Amino acid sequence: MSQGNQSETKPAGSGGFGTVADSSLSRRERYRRVLDLWVVAPFRVVWNDVRARIGTALVLGFVTVGVVGPALVAEPRVGQAPLLVGPFRGGIVGGSWYEVTNASLFGLSVPWLAFHWPLGTDNVGRGILEQVVHATPRMLTMVATAGLFVTLLGTTVGALAGYTGGRLDQLLSTAVDIVLTLPGLPLLLILVALLEPESPVVLGIVLSLQGWAGMARAIRSQVLTIRSTSYVEASRAMGLSTPAIVAKEIVPNIMPFVMINMVNAMRNVIFASVGLYFLGLLPFSEVVNWGVMLQLAYSNGGLLTLDAAHWLLVPMVSIILLSMGLILFAQGMDRVFNPRVRARHAETTANGGDEPAESSPRTASLGGDL
Amino acid sequence: MTDRTFVTSTTNVPKDMQFNPYGQQYPDRAALALFENLIYVNEATSEFMPGVLESWDIGEESVTLSVREGFHWHSGEAVTAEDVAFKLKLEIHDGAALGNVVSPDDVSVADETTVEVGLKRAVADEVFLYSLKPIALDTPPEEFREFLDAYEADGKAPGLTEKTLEEPNGTGPFAFVHARNQELVAERFEDHPDAEHVNFARFKWNYLQSNQKQWQALRTDTVDGLDNIFTPDNIAQSYGDHVREIQMPANWGMGIMFNHDHEHYGQQNVKRAVQYVIDRKKLARTAGEKMHVPVEVPCGLPGNFDGSYEDWLGDSLSSFDAYETDTDRAASLLREAGFSKDGGTWTDADGKTLSFPFKIPAGWNDWTAGGQSIVQDLQDFGIEASLNPSQSFWGDINDGQKYVVAGLGWADGKLYPYFSLNKLLNSFRSQTVLNFPSTVEVPPLGEPDGELRSVDLEAELQELAGLTGDAAKQKTQELAWVVNRHLPMAPLMEKIDQSWVTTDDWNTVTGDDEDAIVDYPQYYLPREGKLTAKPE
Numbered sequence: 074m075s076q077g078n079q080s081e082t083k084p085a086g087s088g089g090f091g092t093v094a095d096s097s098l099s100r101r102e103r104y105r106r107v108l109d110l111w112v113v114a115p116f117r118v119v120w121n122d123v124r125a126r127i128g129t130a131l132v133l134g135f136v137t138v139g140v141v142g143p144a145l146v147a148e149p150r151v152g153q154a155p156l157l158v159g160p161f162r163g164g165i166v167g168g169s170w171y172e173v174t175n176a177s178l179f180g181l182s183v184p185w186l187a188f189h190w191p192l193g194t195d196n197v198g199r200g201i202l203e204q205v206v207h208a209t210p211r212m213l214t215m216v217a218t219a220g221l222f223v224t225l226l227g228t229t230v231g232a233l234a235g236y237t238g239g240r241l242d243q244l245l246s247t248a249v250d251i252v253l254t255l256p257g258l259p260l261l262l263i264l265v266a267l268l269e270p271e272s273p274v275v276l277g278i279v280l281s282l283q284g285w286a287g288m289a290r291a292i293r294s295q296v297l298t299i300r301s302t303s304y305v306e307a308s309r310a311m312g313l314s315t316p317a318i319v320a321k322e323i324v325p326n327i328m329p330f331v332m333i334n335m336v337n338a339m340r341n342v343i344f345a346s347v348g349l350y351f352l353g354l355l356p357f358s359e360v361v362n363w364g365v366m367l368q369l370a371y372s373n374g375g376l377l378t379l380d381a382a383h384w385l386l387v388p389m390v391s392i393i394l395l396s397m398g399l400i401l402f403a404q405g406m407d408r409v410f411n412p413r414v415r416a417r418h419a420e421t422t423a424n425g426g427d428e429p430a431e432s433s434p435r436t437a438s439l440g441g442d443l
Numbered sequence: 444m445t446d447r448t449f450v451t452s453t454t455n456v457p458k459d460m461q462f463n464p465y466g467q468q469y470p471d472r473a474a475l476a477l478f479e480n481l482i483y484v485n486e487a488t489s490e491f492m493p494g495v496l497e498s499w500d501i502g503e504e505s506v507t508l509s510v511r512e513g514f515h516w517h518s519g520e521a522v523t524a525e526d527v528a529f530k531l532k533l534e535i536h537d538g539a540a541l542g543n544v545v546s547p548d549d550v551s552v553a554d555e556t557t558v559e560v561g562l563k564r565a566v567a568d569e570v571f572l573y574s575l576k577p578i579a580l581d582t583p584p585e586e587f588r589e590f591l592d593a594y595e596a597d598g599k600a601p602g603l604t605e606k607t608l609e610e611p612n613g614t615g616p617f618a619f620v621h622a623r624n625q626e627l628v629a630e631r632f633e634d635h636p637d638a639e640h641v642n643f644a645r646f647k648w649n650y651l652q653s654n655q656k657q658w659q660a661l662r663t664d665t666v667d668g669l670d671n672i673f674t675p676d677n678i679a680q681s682y683g684d685h686v687r688e689i690q691m692p693a694n695w696g697m698g699i700m701f702n703h704d705h706e707h708y709g710q711q712n713v714k715r716a717v718q719y720v721i722d723r724k725k726l727a728r729t730a731g732e733k734m735h736v737p738v739e740v741p742c743g744l745p746g747n748f749d750g751s752y753e754d755w756l757g758d759s760l761s762s763f764d765a766y767e768t769d770t771d772r773a774a775s776l777l778r779e780a781g782f783s784k785d786g787g788t789w790t791d792a793d794g795k796t797l798s799f800p801f802k803i804p805a806g807w808n809d810w811t812a813g814g815q816s817i818v819q820d821l822q823d824f825g826i827e828a829s830l831n832p833s834q835s836f837w838g839d840i841n842d843g844q845k846y847v848v849a850g851l852g853w854a855d856g857k858l859y860p861y862f863s864l865n866k867l868l869n870s871f872r873s874q875t876v877l878n879f880p881s882t883v884e885v886p887p888l889g890e891p892d893g894e895l896r897s898v899d900l901e902a903e904l905q906e907l908a909g910l911t912g913d914a915a916k917q918k919t920q921e922l923a924w925v926v927n928r929h930l931p932m933a934p935l936m937e938k939i940d941q942s943w944v945t946t947d948d949w950n951t952v953t954g955d956d957e958d959a960i961v962d963y964p965q966y967y968l969p970r971e972g973k974l975t976a977k978p979e
Contacts, residue, residue: 151816152725157677196675197729197812269800271829353805356831373675373808374658380677 106419114419115409121418125405131398139213142206149203153194160193160201160383193383196373201366201387208363208388211273212395215346215362216339218277219284223338226285228331231292236300236319246293252286265349269356276355280345284338291334295327328410336403340396347392363388447948447976448628448645450666451965452657457627457650462611462619464581465537465603472670473627475966476646477613478581479514479635481527482572483967487692487749487960489858491572495527495580495614501568505549508558513636516583517611517618524552529584529591531560536594537603541574543908547595565909569859576857580614616970617646625650640972654808661686661943668944670963673734673809685947689954689964694745694863696735696937697810698853699801699817700840701930703878705847707797711929712780717848718766718933719773720824721817727936730813734941738934740765743867743926744919745854747937755860759920762889763927770824789825798827802849804836810850813936817850844876853934861907861915864922867931869904879931888924898925950975 098106119125147153163169169189176185192202234245261280270276299305299322308318349355350364351371366388375385408414453473461468462477480494497511514522531550535542549561562571584591586608590600611619616637617629627648631641649666651657658678660666679688699717703709723737736747740763746752753760774784782789782797789797801818803810814830821828828848839845855862866872873879884895898921907918926934942964944951951974952959961967968974 151729151819196677197815269831353832353834356800356829369811372653372655372806372811374655374678376655377658377662378677378681380681 110415110419114415117418118409118414119405122405122408124401125408128398128401128403128405131394132402135209135213135395135398138206139209142209146203146206147200149199149207151197151199153203154190154198154200156194156196156198157380157384158190158194159380160387161191162189162193192387195366195369195384196381201384204366205363205387205391208366212343212346212362215273215277215280216342216395216399218274219281219342220335220339222278223281223284223288224331224335227288227334228292228327230285231289232296232319232323232327234289235293235296236315236323238297242293245289249286249289249293252283253290255283257283261345261349262354265354271356276346277342280342280349281338284341288331288334288338291330292327295330296323299323299326325410325412329407332403332406332410336399339399343392343396363391444642445644445976445979447643447979448647449643449668449949449965449969449974449976450647450649451668451670452651452660452666453627453648454652455650456624457622457648458624460622460627462581462608462613463604463606464579466606467604470627470648472963472966473629473648474579474581475615475670475963476617477611477615477619477629478579479522479614479616480577480579481508481530481575483961484573484576485957485960486694486858486962488957489569490957491576492958492961495522496575499572499575501566501571502562503565504562506560506562506571507553508560510556510558511636512556514580514614515632515634517613517632518583519634522580522614524554524556524558526580526584528552528558529587530578530580530582531558533582533587533591533594534578536591536598536600539574539578541571541578543905544571544574564905567859567861567908567911567915570861570908573857573859573862581611583612586612616641620645637970637972640975641969643969643976653806661945664945664947666945667949668965669942670965671940671942673731673807674941674943675731675808676733679941682943685945687944687946687951687953689942689944689959690734691940691942691954691960691962691964692748692858693856693938693940694858695852695854695856696738696745697730697813697850697935699933699935700846700849700851700853700877701932702844702847703880703931704844707791707795708799708848709878710780712776713782713797714930714933715766716773716776717821717826718930719769719776720826721820721933721935722768723935725820726813726816729816730809730936734809734939735813735936736939737936741927741930741934742923743853743864743934744860744923745858745863745937746860748939751858752860755916755919756923757916757920759888759924763924764891768820773824784825787825788827796827797825799847800829800831802831802833802836802839802846804850805832805834807832809938814850817935841876844878851932853932854937860919860923861904864907864919864926865904867926868900868922873931877931879929883925883929885925885928888921891928898922900925944974948977950977 119129161168161170170191172187172189174185174187175182177183190200190202192200192205194200195204230245230249234242234249260283264279264282268275268279270279305318305322308322346355346362347364347367350362351368353368367385370381370384370388373381373384375381453470455468455470455473459468460470460473462474463469464474481496482494482499483492484490485492493511495510495514496508498509500507508527510522510524510527516522528550531541531545532547535545535547535550544563544566545560546563551559553559587606590603590606593600613619616632616635618632620628620630629646631644632638635641649660651660651666654672657666657669657672658674661669661682662678701708701714707713718741727735727737738747740752740756740760742752742756742763744752744755746755756763777789781792784790791797801814803814811830811832814832818828818830833839836849840849840851853863853867855866857863868879874881881901882897882899884897886893886895903918903922907915907922910918944964951964951968954960956973958968958971958973965974
């Protein structure tokens with residue numbers, strides 16, 4: 074950024090445009106900077122932003138539940154407990170939903186807390202917590218599949234069309250238009266009826282089959298705009314390779330966009346799957362989705378009596394929390410992908426660069442440079 | 444006399460209702476108030492009660508039916524024996540069960556109030572009367588004459604199912620007033636012979652399509668009663684004390700139907716294995732303990748709610764396979780049939796897995812709960828079943844047979860065993876929906892390894908229809924044995940229907956009164972003066 078000044082003080086190498094590093098970095102220093110800029114700084118960004126912190130905590134929390142939960146919590150089974158037990162039976166403190174016992178750990182007896190259907194049970198005697206936890210891995214797999222599918226396809230097609238232009242752009246844009254004009258819900262209903270998908274991966278893809286097109290269309294426009302900005306033209310004029318331009322100039326600018334689209338795709342697939350299970354359009358062999366829980370709770374009068382309200386509320390809260398976590402996470406990621414914000418939080422950039430990290434007027438003028 | 448309206452619910456859109464009993468939009472339940480049945484029956488005791496027919500005399504070769512005087516069509520004309528004979532002929536031509544024992548030409552009018560019916564062969568009283576039971580006087584001759592004429596001319600009556608009526612001309616204690624999008628209204632009909640017992644002015648049906656809406660309506664007192672609706676305990680308990688439940692045996696319940704055209708589920712061993720795997724006690728508990736009893740011996744006979752099937756089986760009871768849950772037995776049956784367990788799942792010799800979506804009608808809460816128990820049992824055993832509550836259930840099952848294994852009622856809703864046996868072994872359904880063969884081979888009763896005998900199901904069921912006493916018992920046991928061995932369906936549970944009447948504005952009886960066990964209390968009890976409005 075400030076190479077201009079220095080090049081004047083140095084003897085020109087080969088031709089006026091040649092640049093020479095003002096100092097050489099040791100390999101270790103280089104790694105430290107990379108680590109700082111790409112790992113530590115994002116972490117700091119996240120830590121300093123409330124939304125990002127909550128979002129990340131929620132998403133990580135769900136991932137943890139999804140990964141280790143099923144191993145810790147008993148599998149939900151018909152008839153494993155009395156029917157329609159309320160949550161925290163007997164009161165939150167002193168209730169019969171938990172029990173202090175001893176467990177044997179490597180031959181040692183250690184105090185242990187045993188839970189008995191802490192969130193209550195449903196009308197066939199399955200624990201609600203148990204169901205929510207055991208449905209989580211499948212929910213996450215489905216959500217992640219959908220997110221990946223939409224993002225990969227949407228970004229690739231959009232960026233390719235926007236950046237290359239010409240015939241390829243026309244071709245890809247036509248394809249995107251066609252996918253966009255397909256009637257979504259009927260198509261979905263037909264596909265679901267035909268495939269009767271039970272695997273969360275297949276379900277994730279089927280439910281987001283149209284989502285990528287909107288994203289591709291948006292990314293294409295974004296890339297078109299960025300492509301003709303002066304700094305990208307300059308990079309090109311300087312002879313930077315296309316991958317380098319894409320990585321350094323284009324991606325950071327479209328990342329917030331990609332993130333929010335990805336998260337939206339994920340949320341859509343949560344709602345779509347919940348909706349389809351709720352309507353009873355998808356087959357299920359066990360409680361594989363919070364939508365199944367909602368459907369069963371609703372159809373058994375979860376709205377009518379307090380006895381069954383927890384059965385409806387728990388999956389609902391799970392859906393809201395996951396959806397909210399994803400959104401907050403995406404918003405936080407906005408800042409992580411913003412090079413300015415990241416640079417501000419990276420120690421190495423602050424030291425090595427010429428701007429003090431804390432000075433806000435400086436940052437503002439920096440914005441002008443970009 | 445009060446100006447009260449008894450408000451109840453209907454799951455049919457009132458405006459789309461068609462009061463042509465041969466069409467698709469006939470509202471069975473509402474029709475019970477608008478039309479008079481020929482006879483009524485107490486579902487717990489199979490005791491028959493008069494309706495349009497005052498009395499009946501069933502002989503070896505003919506039956507004499509006496510029409511009760513005082514009935515009128517809502518248009519004003521008196522109901523005569525002629526009307527009854529007309530209806531019987533139309534029913535027989537249309538394929539009603541009565542046609543198995545009566546030919547339409549043998550229905551004749553003896554005098555103003557007497558119909559003579561010639562029998563094709565001797566028939567048990569219960570078989571004849573149960574065949575009459577579903578028939579209501581709902582086809583005014585002036586509207587339906589052309590169809591009977593067509594039937595009599597060449598055996599066909601095209602257009603009968605599509606026939607529409609501007610307004611129903613009924614015979615029941617309530618006459619049609621109007622049908623709108625959300626409500627059907629009928630008013631007290633003064634010329635009904637039991638009108639003196641009815642002291643309220645109107646009957647009104649609100650369109651409440653789902654169970655949730657009906658529960659909600661009863662909770663909020665926007666209806667005065669519901670004819671028959673499964674209600675989970677927690678919801679029943681949330682109703683006030685003024686809501687009275689009347690339980691009535693349905694003589695009906697969930698079974699598993701197999702598509703016998705399927706390479707796996709047409710096999711006797713596979714069907715028997717499925718029956719062995721499912722824990723019926725747990726199933727009944729899961730589906731709702733109060734409303735479901737497990738089938739004790741899967742032999743096609745109803746009566747598990749009071750054990751009355753045991754009387755029919757008599758000493759042979761112990762010879763029947765009770766299919767107590769036994770996964771080892773199921774496993775050996777499957778191995779015998781060439782299946783092997785591979786990675787926890789049963790596969791056939793070609794490596795195809797035993798798997799199916801278990802299709803049930805969407806919105807049937809008790810079946811959805813029970814279905815989860817069934818699917819869990821099957822999965823634990825190694826059959827990859829999944830639960831599929833389907834919106835298009837009836838179309839899939841009846842029209843296209845787009846199913847492999849599904850849940851369906853196994854019994855016929857009547858306590859007398861002939862009907863359920865006939866439904867399982869010889870009906871239209873068993874032949875064209877289950878694709879069950881018309882001839883089967885069975886070992887002698889109680890000797891599973893004995894020499895096989897070939898049973899022509901149609902002939903034997905016709906024979907059973909005509910038998911009484913010990914002969915009927917003997918034949919019932921033989922055919923129940925066929926069901927027990929071949930399982931055209933796997934009988935699992937028997938249901939208790941739940942009917943609801945509120946008592947804050949209404950005087951009514953409890954389930955102990957034998958008239959309360961007639962389908963359904965809110966329709967039958969007013970005729971007997973046992974459901975009356977309290978003074979306003």
